[in-house]
Amino acid sequence: METHPVRNTYLPYACQTIDDEDIEAVVKVLKSNFLTTGPVIKEFEKKIADYVDAKYAVAFSSGTAALHGACFAAGIGPGDEVITSPMTFAASANCILYQKGKAVFADIDDRTYNISPKKIEQMITDKTRAIIAVDFTGQPANLAEIMYIAQKYNLVVIEDSAHALGASYKKHKVGSISDMTMFSFHPVKHITTGEGGMITTNSEDYYQKLLLFRSHGITRDPSLLIDNNGPWYYEMQYLGHNFRMTDIQAALGISQLQKLDDFLKIRKNLVSQYNNAFKDMETVQIPFQEKDRESSWHLYILRLNSNKLSGKRRKIVEALLEQNIGVNVHYIPVYLHPYYQKLGYDKGLCPIAEKLYEEIITLPLFPGMKEKDVMDVITAVKKVIKSFLV
Structure with missing residues (x-):
């Protein structure tokens, strides 16, 4: 083979696309009173929820943190088994381990390369608590069969849609079908916030747990407080993490979402x-x-x-x-x-x-x-x- 390269410069497999509007959106936040968790986060969450036709969305510092939050909200704990695909980035399984659960790998469909529903059902035991389906390369997994299996065995479905923002299954946008759906905003993904992730859900219970989990398990919501000693009072109700996104990142996300x-x-x-x-x-x-x-x-x-x-x-x-x-x-x-x-x-x-x-x-x-x-x-x-x- 001739060794002379086809190109003089290196072409990466993926790269973010940033324009002046994106930069201006970030600068606007930098000049505002909020840099971390402020009003732009809520705006970004609402725009993503509306885009995928979900009731709720919760922003996280990364897609991995979002998956961890989903496993927490689903109640995954020591001894619980969660079935997922082996053909994915490690985070899809690591999030199970973070909650002291056991990752169980089901083989894939040889055509779509997505997790096989038939293989999922073969791996279910009395310890199985959830399924993490991965929308590999951006093509949704067989969500109808996976949701059917989940309902049959009373399992939670967490959809890893890091690859699939904007994808559709049976004419429904991914993000409103599974119990919880994760999107990633890493620079190689469809839109970016630098680093960042999001969980969408139609469950208010999951929504409240996700909000708490990303912020140390702490709440100031009067309706959720066990005690209330005044307007300054807050409570740590779970062992959560600091997995918050910043308003700076959210501003970039909103601008990117328009494109x-x-x-x-x-x-x-x-x-x-x-x-x-x-x-x-x-x-x-x-x-x-x-x-x-x-x-x-x-x-x-x-x-x-x-x-x-x-x-x-x-x-x-x-x-x-x-x-x-x-x-x-x-x-x-x-x-x-x-x-x-x-x-x-x-x-x-x-x-x-x-x-x-x-x-x-x-x-x-x-x-x-x-x-x-x-x-x-x-x-x-x-x-x-x-x-x-x-």
Whole structure:
């Protein structure tokens, strides 16, 4: 293969898109009386809740903190089991451990790469308390079947939608379907607050618990106080954390949210170009999309043909990086990480997820990509893969 790079500059797999309006929104808060938890937080929460058609939204300092809060609100505690997907970032399972629960991994669907409802039901025991479904790459999980199983066994459904802000399931926006839904605002996500997360829910009980949990378990609400010794009085009712978002971050989030639908259109167009370029290649498999779901396309996953490119994924990734194409791999199955191995999780636990991990690469996908960037990715992928077929 020719070593001359397709590009002179490095193209990351993802990057935030910030404009002058975003900057002005942040500066406005910096000049105000509130920098931490103030009125802009409430405004951001309401706008997200309205966007996904949920009754409540609670902002957190990160998506991980939001998931932790959801596990707390769901009552996860020592000895409780929570079923989740192995094909996700570690936070989807770590949040269970933070509450002293046990993460149980159910294998994935080989087409959508989302957690399999059939596998979920096989993993349920009398200790199972909740399901954390992950909307992998932005395509919603099979929420109808998951909610049916949850109701059947009296389980709480927490939806990890870090990838799926703006996605839809059966024409309903993700964020209003599960008991609690988490969104992430990390810079690589659809909109950013720098770091940040949000839980949406239709349950007032979960809402109140989430509010307390993110702020040390402390409340000043007179209707919630066990005692009330005056207007200065507050009570710590739970062992919570300082997981608050700032007004500075929320201002950026509000400004970004105004652009979300445009960002989603750009992502969809980029995916269409990728699909058209790769759909007829026998060496790769483009993403499969269920007809009743609309992905928000956080990631574009290309699967290598195991017969033609077996064992060559690492070399392909290295070659693409040499071409200045910032490919990545999402994800290492969670239980394969050394920490989880020390906890006793065995390799081979979820064979479909493990096989998938060996065959996938993530291509660059973000709203700031130009036409040349897309063509550079396509050219490099075809060039590199062809070189490994010789």
